[in-house]
Amino acid sequence: MSIVEKFMTMEYGPAPEDPREALAWLDRHRRRFGHFINGAWQAPAAGSYFDTTDPSTGEKLATVAQGSAADVDSAVRAARSALPAWQSLTPHARARYLYALARQVQKHSRWLAVLETLDNGKPIRESRDIDIPLVARHFYHHAGWAQLLEQEFPGYAACGVVGQIIPWNFPLLMVAWKIAPALATGNTVVLKPAEFTPLTALAFAHICQESGLPAGVVNIVTGDGSTGEALVKHPDVDKIAFTGSTEVGRAIRKATALSHKKLSLELGGKSPFIIFEDADLDSAVEGLVDGIWFNQGQVCCAGSRLLMQESIADKLIGKIQNRMNTLRIGPPLDKAIDIGAIVARVQLERIQRLVALGVAEGATCWQPSIPVPSAGLFFPPTLLRNVHPSSVVAQQEIFGPVLAAMTFRTPREAVELANNTVYGLAACVWSESINVSLHIAAQLKAGVVWVNCTNLFDAACGFGGYRESGYGREGGREGLLEYLEPAWFKNAPPVHATPLAIDQPPEQPAEFTAPPIDRTVKLYIGGKQARPDSGYSIEVHGADGRLLGEAPLGNRKDIRNAVEAARKAESWGKATAHNRAQVLFYIAENLSQRREEIANRLSAVVGKKQAEAEVSLGVERIFSYAAWADKYDGAVHNPPFRNVALAMKEPIGTLGVVCPPDAPLLGFLSLVMPAISTGNTVIAIPSEKYPLITGDLYQVFETSDLPDGVVNIVTGRAAELMKTLAEHDDVDAIWCFTDEADAAAAKTLSVGNLKQVFTNEGRAIDWFDVKQGEGRWFLDHSVQVKNIWVPYGE
Ligand code: NAI
Numbered sequence: 001m002s003i004v005e006k007f008m009t010m011e012y013g014p015a016p017e018d019p020r021e022a023l024a025w026l027d028r029h030r031r032r033f034g035h036f037i038n039g040a041w042q043a044p045a046a047g048s049y050f051d052t053t054d055p056s057t058g059e060k061l062a063t064v065a066q067g068s069a070a071d072v073d074s075a076v077r078a079a080r081s082a083l084p085a086w087q088s089l090t091p092h093a094r095a096r097y098l099y100a101l102a103r104q105v106q107k108h109s110r111w112l113a114v115l116e117t118l119d120n121g122k123p124i125r126e127s128r129d130i131d132i133p134l135v136a137r138h139f140y141h142h143a144g145w146a147q148l149l150e151q152e153f154p155g156y157a158a159c160g161v162v163g164q165i166i167p168w169n170f171p172l173l174m175v176a177w178k179i180a181p182a183l184a185t186g187n188t189v190v191l192k193p194a195e196f197t198p199l200t201a202l203a204f205a206h207i208c209q210e211s212g213l214p215a216g217v218v219n220i221v222t223g224d225g226s227t228g229e230a231l232v233k234h235p236d237v238d239k240i241a242f243t244g245s246t247e248v249g250r251a252i253r254k255a256t257a258l259s260h261k262k263l264s265l266e267l268g269g270k271s272p273f274i275i276f277e278d279a280d281l282d283s284a285v286e287g288l289v290d291g292i293w294f295n296q297g298q299v300c301c302a303g304s305r306l307l308m309q310e311s312i313a314d315k316l317i318g319k320i321q322n323r324m325n326t327l328r329i330g331p332p333l334d335k336a337i338d339i340g341a342i343v344a345r346v347q348l349e350r351i352q353r354l355v356a357l358g359v360a361e362g363a364t365c366w367q368p369s370i371p372v373p374s375a376g377l378f379f380p381p382t383l384l385r386n387v388h389p390s391s392v393v394a395q396q397e398i399f400g401p402v403l404a405a406m407t408f409r410t411p412r413e414a415v416e417l418a419n420n421t422v423y424g425l426a427a428c429v430w431s432e433s434i435n436v437s438l439h440i441a442a443q444l445k446a447g448v449v450w451v452n453c454t455n456l457f458d459a460a461c462g463f464g465g466y467r468e469s470g471y472g473r474e475g476g477r478e479g480l481l482e483y484l485e486p487a488w489f490k491n492a493p494p495v496h497a498t499p500l501a502i503d504q505p506p507e508q509p510a511e512f513t514a515p516p517i518d519r520t521v522k523l524y525i526g527g528k529q530a531r532p533d534s535g536y537s538i539e540v541h542g543a544d545g546r547l548l549g550e551a552p553l554g555n556r557k558d559i560r561n562a563v564e565a566a567r568k569a570e571s572w573g574k575a576t577a578h579n580r581a582q583v584l585f586y587i588a589e590n591l592s593q594r595r596e597e598i599a600n601r602l603s604a605v606v607g608k609k610q611a612e613a614e615v616s617l618g619v620e621r622i623f624s625y626a627a628w629a630d631k632y633d634g635a636v637h638n639p640p641f642r643n644v645a646l647a648m649k650e651p652i653g654t655l656g657v658v659c660p661p662d663a664p665l666l667g668f669l670s671l672v673m674p675a676i677s678t679g680n681t682v683i684a685i686p687s688e689k690y691p692l693i694t695g696d697l698y699q700v701f702e703t704s705d706l707p708d709g710v711v712n713i714v715t716g717r718a719a720e721l722m723k724t725l726a727e728h729d730d731v732d733a734i735w736c737f738t739d740e741a742d743a744a745a746a747k748t749l750s751v752g753n754l755k756q757v758f759t760n761e762g763r764a765i766d767w768f769d770v771k772q773g774e775g776r777w778f779l780d781h782s783v784q785v786k787n788i789w790v791p792y793g794e
Helices: 003-009 021-029 069-088 091-107 109-120 124-152 170-184 199-210 226-235 246-254 279-298 311-324 344-358 411-418 434-443 475-479 558-569 569-575 578-591 596-605 609-627 664-677 695-702 716-728 741-747 776-781
Strands: 036-037 040-042 048-051 059-063 156-158 161-165 188-192 218-220 239-243 262-266 271-276 305-309 365-367 382-385 400-410 426-430 448-451 485-486 523-525 528-531 536-541 547-552 635-637 645-649 654-658 680-683 712-713 733-736 755-759 784-791
Touching: 021 109, 021 199, 036 069, 036 199, 036 246, 040 124, 059 199, 059 411, 069 161, 069 188, 069 218, 069 226, 091 109, 091 124, 091 170, 109 124, 109 170, 109 199, 124 170, 156 246, 161 170, 161 226, 170 188, 170 226, 170 239, 170 475, 188 226, 188 400, 239 246, 246 262, 246 741, 271 279, 271 411, 279 311, 279 400, 305 311, 305 411, 311 382, 311 400, 344 365, 344 382, 344 400, 400 411, 411 434, 434 448, 434 784, 475 635, 475 784, 523 558, 523 695, 547 596, 558 569, 558 654, 558 680, 558 712, 558 716, 569 680, 578 596, 578 609, 578 664, 578 695, 596 609, 596 664, 596 695, 609 664, 654 664, 654 716, 664 680, 664 695, 664 755, 664 776, 680 716, 695 712, 716 741, 733 741, 741 755, 776 784
Parallel strands: 161 188, 161 239, 188 218, 239 262, 271 305, 271 426, 305 400, 382 400, 426 448, 448 784, 654 680, 654 733, 680 712, 733 755
Antiparallel strands: 036 040, 036 218, 048 059, 156 485, 365 382, 523 528, 523 712, 536 547, 635 645, 645 784
């Protein structure tokens, strides 16, 4: 073709990236890889291997070890024995290793990008310009955190040995997201890459060797789901970090419930891409291309549900179709390709099946008339219209280049549609009005909201989900907390082994007058004192066996009523922080005014000294959270783009709080006050030992301007009531601070909607010690961070 002809047609010629360096690396390893354990390559114990192929051609790239439980065990041992030396390094020494890893990634960026594209099928343009630079950025950023660790996280300690399981859609990027924060905080790692894409994780093992990372600090075990399962179940792993499907996330949650493993889950999504009529439609279409066709749509935060304002729907669809007609699908190593191959045949078949199902359910399917390679695993960009919001393609993650389009009329309807999903990973909002955009962003249930932009990620900005998209964040300060624990908590003794510091044999409350009559309290639901559904009560006795009064025997129905009341009170989360602070101060004031009578009653159970301490420290504790209410701020991140990312701390929603038995007043306040200070509403189950505290509490709340339903109290058998709370789909999180059995039950029973669970893991907490019983640890568990990305400039 002559230059003139080329100019006239403007057709692309082939522009393949050279794969030789990456292939030579595979050849140097004879295209056969063992596990990377204790700094060396190790053949699998059972001797089994599997192939990894190039999905765009079907060609075999290499053979990789299939990890068995024995391999996992050997990797965990290596990580465990490397831990003390790794932890004894200075923060600066660890920072230097992370810096070295960042530098090596940069030096090898070209062959890493090619290897990624070969193994995964993603366009080289993406692996070269997005994945690998973000990998390096992640190690640089965390080299910085390693350096600052002791200054920024005083009193915190590493979890220990961390098991990490990652998916195939961003293989090396997920390695970085997992390993960088784990190492920066002083943990050692066993990582299992996905079976479809193990190669860049193995290349990273090579980089660890080159960087001189001490043996055993990073171990890579390859294999399928069974290898992952062995890692999850290994008794000597302190934390599991998982990214992948919600289904497997749920299985992991179940498998870890009976252990004390800390868990973070980054799961699926069905993220809305909302376009308002005043949006810059051309930019929005470009954003959409990135939102759903980036990485063939195999992105957990893909903008897979297009929500268009009705007035612009037809015009917008025309623009989208025009743009789809210009997308190029083909060999991913070609630098001018937009859409590469689907990672594996099973994924391709899943996409085909779901699209067919969408059509059967009434959607119209449109695909551009562009050439699609006949060999290899390719699926054309696809637009589904007339999608009903409840249909499978609007609800299930397709994980392919398939966009499901729907319309809305009003902003309110847009929010309703957007939130009509069990997921909550990400969302996009396109509008030229910053007011509208931020107003909508605030209402979306999503961990990341991109305003007039799409798919921006940075190591400084936390990424992670709401609801069944998982919990925990990767990146930023929040991400580090996933790999840290308060040092005192790590070493805390079991709950029954140690009496509270204040504990003493209960004395007769000599200078206190005994309550003149038996006290009968009620439940407290929606701001009202309520009788229990069962009509039964439980007797409450003092330390000397004397009958002190009766508390209602709450049941499932009472809990459900309380959840309903708490849900109705959710506007508490939108009250100003100042307003919440004022209410808390007022609660403290009213408690203080009743201090004598409350201490008097409480002393019959816990003794005079503890009763007095509970009340006076209780007042202080409320003051602390009143103080925090308007100071526990978010942050403004400065990612290396012309964007700000507003890291907003939002309440989790409705919390079930099971209070510790031994400090009936102080324990209750130490949990309920942080929860409400950040805007959550609560259903609390008070101390089973002394549920009569409920009567004192509601009298205080009733006189303190606390809106009805913000705190609800249901007395009864804690374990039974907790079960209903844990299983309730309208409860967003469970805090359980009784004993080990309850902690395990809370985790197991709440698998259904993947509630966040915060427990004492059966360890003793000294509520009278401010360092243990109060502060950021509780606040951090009471919020989820939403990062709202806003571009600036022209
Ligand atoms: P998956 O969740 O099965 O795999 C992710 C990782 O978990 C892999 O390393 C796998 O070996 C491991 N794994 C599987 N079963 C395990 C178990 N029982 N215990 C421990 N580890 C286990 O995802 P898969 O099958 O590759 O993809 C299926 C669907 O999952 C996709 O179509 C997509 O909808 C979703 N997905 C979501 C991802 C995300 O980033 N949120 C990533 C990958 C898949």
